[in-house]
Amino acid sequence: MSLLELEDVKKIYGQGEIKVxxxxxxxxxxxxxxxxxxxxxxxxxxxxxxxLIGALDKPTSGRVQLNGSSIGEMNKNQLALLRRQNIGFIFxxxxxxxxxxxxxxxxxxxxxxxxxxxxxxxxxxxxxxxRVGLGDMLHRRPNQLSGGQNQRVAVxxxxxxxxxxxxxDEPTANLDSEASKEVLEIMVRMNKELNTTFIxxxxxxxxxxxxxxLLELKDGMICREERRE
Amino acid sequence: xxxxxxAWRNLKRNKVRTFIAILAITTVVVIVVFARGLMVGITDSSxxxxxxYMFGHVRITHEEYQIREALLSLDYTVFGFNEAGxxxxxxxxxxxxxxxxxxxxxxxxxxxxxxxxxxxMIGVGIDPAREDQHGxxxxxxxxxxxxxxxxxxxxxxxxxxxxxxxTHDRITLMFSDTHQSLRGRTFEIVGVSEAGVAALDDRFxxxxxxxxxxxxxxxxxxxxxxxFAAQTxxxxxxxxxxxxxxxxxxxxxxxxxxxxxxxxxVDFYYEVAKVMDLVYVLFIVMGAVVIISTLTMIVRERTxxxxxxxxxxxxxxxxxxxFVLEGTFMGIIGSFLGAIIGGIITFYYxxxxxxxxxxxxxxxxxxxxxxxxxxxxxxxxxxIVSFALGVIVVTLSCLYPAYKAAKLEPVDALHxxxx
Numbered sequence: 120m121s122l123l124e125l126e127d128v129k130k131i132y133g134q135g136e137i138k139v140x141x142x143x144x145x146x147x148x149x150x151x152x153x154x155x156x157x158x159x160x161x162x163x164x165x166x167x168x169x170x171l172i173g174a175l176d177k178p179t180s181g182r183v184q185l186n187g188s189s190i191g192e193m194n195k196n197q198l199a200l201l202r203r204q205n206i207g208f209i210f211x212x213x214x215x216x217x218x219x220x221x222x223x224x225x226x227x228x229x230x231x232x233x234x235x236x237x238x239x240x241x242x243x244x245x246x247x248x249x250r251v252g253l254g255d256m257l258h259r260r261p262n263q264l265s266g267g268q269n270q271r272v273a274v275x276x277x278x279x280x281x282x283x284x285x286x287x288d289e290p291t292a293n294l295d296s297e298a299s300k301e302v303l304e305i306m307v308r309m310n311k312e313l314n315t316t317f318i319x320x321x322x323x324x325x326x327x328x329x330x331x332x333l334l335e336l337k338d339g340m341i342c343r344e345e346r347r348e
Numbered sequence: 349x350x351x352x353x354x355a356w357r358n359l360k361r362n363k364v365r366t367f368i369a370i371l372a373i374t375t376v377v378v379i380v381v382f383a384r385g386l387m388v389g390i391t392d393s394s395x396x397x398x399x400x401y402m403f404g405h406v407r408i409t410h411e412e413y414q415i416r417e418a419l420l421s422l423d424y425t426v427f428g429f430n431e432a433g434x435x436x437x438x439x440x441x442x443x444x445x446x447x448x449x450x451x452x453x454x455x456x457x458x459x460x461x462x463x464x465x466x467x468x469m470i471g472v473g474i475d476p477a478r479e480d481q482h483g484x485x486x487x488x489x490x491x492x493x494x495x496x497x498x499x500x501x502x503x504x505x506x507x508x509x510x511x512x513x514x515t516h517d518r519i520t521l522m523f524s525d526t527h528q529s530l531r532g533r534t535f536e537i538v539g540v541s542e543a544g545v546a547a548l549d550d551r552f553x554x555x556x557x558x559x560x561x562x563x564x565x566x567x568x569x570x571x572x573x574x575x576f577a578a579q580t581x582x583x584x585x586x587x588x589x590x591x592x593x594x595x596x597x598x599x600x601x602x603x604x605x606x607x608x609x610x611x612x613x614v615d616f617y618y619e620v621a622k623v624m625d626l627v628y629v630l631f632i633v634m635g636a637v638v639i640i641s642t643l644t645m646i647v648r649e650r651t652x653x654x655x656x657x658x659x660x661x662x663x664x665x666x667x668x669x670x671f672v673l674e675g676t677f678m679g680i681i682g683s684f685l686g687a688i689i690g691g692i693i694t695f696y697y698x699x700x701x702x703x704x705x706x707x708x709x710x711x712x713x714x715x716x717x718x719x720x721x722x723x724x725x726x727x728x729x730x731x732i733v734s735f736a737l738g739v740i741v742v743t744l745s746c747l748y749p750a751y752k753a754a755k756l757e758p759v760d761a762l763h764x765x766x767x
Contacts, residue, residue, distance in 0.1 A: 175659060176759040196663055203661020210762075214656040218357035223350075230350050231661050276660075 122283055122316055123149040123172060128181035130167050130339075141167040143339040144181070151283065152314040154307065156330035158321055163336040165320040166288060172318060173206055173286045174198045186283055203232050207277025207315075209287035213269040215261045221248060221272045222257040225279050232280035247275045251305050267298025271305060278309055287319045291326055303329050351666065355673035358646075369642045370682040376635035377686020377738040378693065380628045381731060385694035385724035386702075387624050391617050392725055395580075395607075398614065400484040401548060403607040404451065404574025405583040406590055408441075411603045413571060420457045420470070422526045425569040429597040433568035440593060446577050446586040449482045451475065452570035454560040458523040458553070460511055467510055470552050471501075471523065473560025473570075482576070485541060485554065491515050492539030495555050502539040506550030515540055521553075526565045533563055544720050583607060632738055635682070636745035639675050643749035647671065654753050655761025664754035671750035672743065679742025687735040691726070698726035 130142040141164045149155060157165050170176040171183050174190050175198075183190040186205050193201065207228075208214075215224045225244045248257055251271040261269050270290060277285050287306070291299035307329055310317050319326055327333060335343040359366045399405060409417075410424035428437040438450045454473035459466055476496045479485050485502075486494055492515050495502050501519075503511070513519050520534040535555065542549055561567065577586040583606055590604050608614045647654070657667055701721035 170759045170762075173659065175762065176757075199658065199661050199663045201661075202659060206659075206661075208656070208659045210656065212652070214652060216354060216653065216656075218354060218361060223353070227350050227354075228660050231666075 121148040122151045122153075122186060123147070124182070124184045125171070126182040126184075128168075128171060128178045128183055130164070130171065130176070131179045140339055142171075142178070145339075145341055147334070147341065149284075149316060149318065151316055152310065153332055154310050154317045154330055155332040155334060156319045156321055156327050157334045157336055158327060159336035164339040165336055167339075168336065169286055169288055169318070169320050172284075173208065174201050204280075205283045207280065207282040207285040209270070209273050209277050209285065209290045211289040211292045213261065213266075213273045213293070215269055215272055215276070217261050220258045220260050221253055221264065221268075221275075224261075224272055225276045228276045229279045244275075244279060247279045248272070250309070251275045252301075265298070266294050267301055270294060270298070270302045274302060274305055274309070278313065278315065281313065282315065284316045284318065287317065287321075289321055289323070290319065291321070291323045296325065299323065299325055351669045351673055355670055356677060358670075358674050359677055365642055365645075366678065369639050369678050370685070372635045372638035373632075373679055373682025373738055373742060374686040374689065376631045377683045377734050378690040380631055380737065381687060381690025381694055381734045382697075382724070383624065383628065383631075384730045384734060385690075385698065385726060386722060387621060388725035388727075388730065389698065389723050391621065393723060394617065395614070397543065397545060397548075398611070399576075399580065399607050401543065403605075403611075405577045405580060405607050406575045406587045407605050407607070408573040408575060408590065408594075408602050409571065409605075411601055414603060414605070420455055420571075422454075422456060422524075422564055422566065422571065425454075425566065425571050426452075426573055426602060427567070427569040429599050434570050434573070435568060437599075438573065440597070441573070441575055441590060444586070444589040444593065446582050446589050448576045448578050449478065450576070451478055451483055451574040452557060453572045453574060454557055454564065454566065454569075455571050456523055456560065456564060458521045460519065460521050462511055467507075468551075469507055469521075471521070471560065472552055472554050473557035474554050475557050488541040488543045489539050490542045492537070495538055495559075497556055497559075499533060499535045499559060500538040500555065501535040502541055502554040503537055504549035504552050505540055505542040506546060507553060508537070508540055510550065513537060523563070525563065531563065546720075580607075628734075628737060629741060632741040633745070635738075636679075636742045639678055639742050640745050640749060642678075643671055643675050643746055644752070646674070647749050647753040650753075651756065651761050654756050655758050658756070658758035658761060668747075668750040668754040671753050672746045675746030675750070676739065676743045679739045679746075683735045683738030683742070686738060687731045690734060691731045694724045694730070695726045697724040699723075 125145050125147040128142055128145045132139040132141055145168060157168060159165055171178055171190070174185065177191050185201065188201055190198065216227065219227060222244055225248060226240065229240050229244060245254070245257065248254055251274055253268060253271055253275070256264065256268065264272065290302060294302060303326060306317055309315055319330065321327065331347050333345040334341050408426055410426060412424040413421060416424065426434055426437070428434045434452055438452060441447050441450050452475055456471050457468065458471045459468050474485065476494050479494060489502065490505065511519060515537050517537050518534050519537065520532050522530060522532045525531055557570070575586060575590060577583055587604050587606050594600065594602055594604070654667055701723045703721050705720040
């Protein structure tokens with residue numbers, strides 16, 4: 120069974136005469152361990168698709184099934200639980216909690232997921248931060264870190280609870296090319312080491328270079344797909 | 349623990365805003381501590397004066413006397429059980445468990461004519477030995493002594509001034525006896541009292557009860573018996589014991605009244621106190637409005653953060669916790685500072701007092717016992733109650749903005765980042 124299945128998924132915003140068709144019937148299957156990039160022009164529906172995959176929103180029609188659970192049939196609390204256990208998010212603007220240190224930001228995500236005892240949690244947090252190259256910056260707050268370092272904390276935060284799926288919405292948009300490359304290489308490595316599934320939405324050609332599967336979205340539909348070895 | 353840490357550290361994100369919110373709470377809690385101290389201070393001292401001078405904890409009178417009290421009737425007196433005299437009755441009352449002591453009084457109207465002006469006053473026959481042992485009257489004597497025998501009187505300071513006399517002067521007063529005969533008697537002023545209350549100092553004079561009986565044609569009787577318990581809170585139990593004794597000894601013509609049930613003035617105080625409880629809460633709600641508006645601003649500013657927390661899997665109630673805790677911390681700090689500063693101010697005025705002589709003078713025509721100096725009540729209970737009230741009201745006020753934060757749709761909150 121695929122990790123993620125989308126079947127004729129439509130998303131329409133607005134009511135009455137003014138309707139915006141964000142997705143017009145998307146069919147998609149993603150297997151565990153994939154490293155997929157969704158790209159397309161602005162307004163093509165990338166963010167909407169990512170929101171549905173991330174259980175942040177429900178489709179107007181069609182079926183979104185993640186790890187065997189159908190998102191459309193779940194209530195708010197069940198969706199929160201699904202996100203907590205199965206999905207890691209990486210945002211364009213990092214979205215770290217500014218009053219927490221790098222260590223605490225990562226620990227926070229782990230505690231929410233209620234995974235691991237205290238002693239093991241500490242090891243886990245330190246380990247993941249070391250793996251993203253921030254082992255010596257555990258106690259720095261986001262304002263004491265560079266953009267690239269912040270995004271690495273965000274990657275660690277997304278991965279610490281060992282989710283099945285990591286969604287990254289324009290993860291390199293606020294980074295220079297050097298930092299983008301560092302962050303992407305970390306994600307590729309994690310994908311290989313942990314077999315975590317990554318789905319990106321991006322405009323950035325550099326991100327596309329790293330992807331093993333490319334999906335082009337246009338006018339709310341997948342118009343092209345490319346797989347690479 | 350994580351939420352607590354985040355909420356606590358969030359206080360430092362905008363220090364000026366946090367300071368203003370805390371200052372608002374501090375200010376209202378200071379006001380509440382002060383107002384409660386003032387209210388309790390006024391109430392306690394007024395009630396104490398009322399008990400000491402006007403009523404005792406339980407007052408025994410003839411049933412009819414209560415109805416005609418305003419006329420200072422001498423026709424309905426306490427004459428003991430089976431008219432055996434009031435002294436034996438006092439002895440029996442003092443043997444009751446809750447009774448500490450009894451002060452018999454005879455109140456009657458009197459007047460004096462000074463420079464073509466008629467000055468009305470109230471004479472009070474007192475038992476000098478009992479007053480000396482138990483009463484508070486002796487503590488108010490500013491010159492001379494208690495009247496002990498014969499035609500000796502003690503005058504209130506204000507009355508002394510009105511009559512234009514001095515200690516050791518002699519003065520003739522007129523009064524009606526039990527036969528309604530207008531009579532006169534000359535007294536020697538042996539002492540001057542000053543309770544600090546115009547309603548007492550300007551109108552009352554005191555003389556030995558035997559002298560009062562003699563001049564009013566009364567026998568071993570009194571118009572009122574003031575019965576005192578060891579503590580004010582024992583007044584109810586004392587009244588029950590006295591009622592039992594009166595029934596048992598056939599004293600059905602006498603009635604008992606609790607100090608706090610007999611005068612609308614006391615009820616008025618109680619009603620005001622109840623209204624004030626509501627006012628205290630409203631004061632804190634006023635301060636809490638600042639917290640509500642601060643948190644509403646914070647929720648708007650941190651919409652993206654709320655979206656991120658929801659994306660991490662936090663449920664609505666967890667997100668609420670973060671904001672409620674943040675507001676509660678402001679409430680705790682503000683209420684704590686308010687209780688401390690309010691406590692210091694209240695302590696100062698509990699010693700120095702607030703002088704309200706003009707107000708006390710105005711109130712004498714209303715026959716209210718108002719002291720010219722209000723001493724605030726300083727006690728730990730006031731500080732704890734005000735602190736708790738501050739924290740509870742502020743915490744409850746945080747629920748609305750926190751609920752709004754929790755109700756944000758994760759996708760909308762995250763989308764907010766991009767705007």
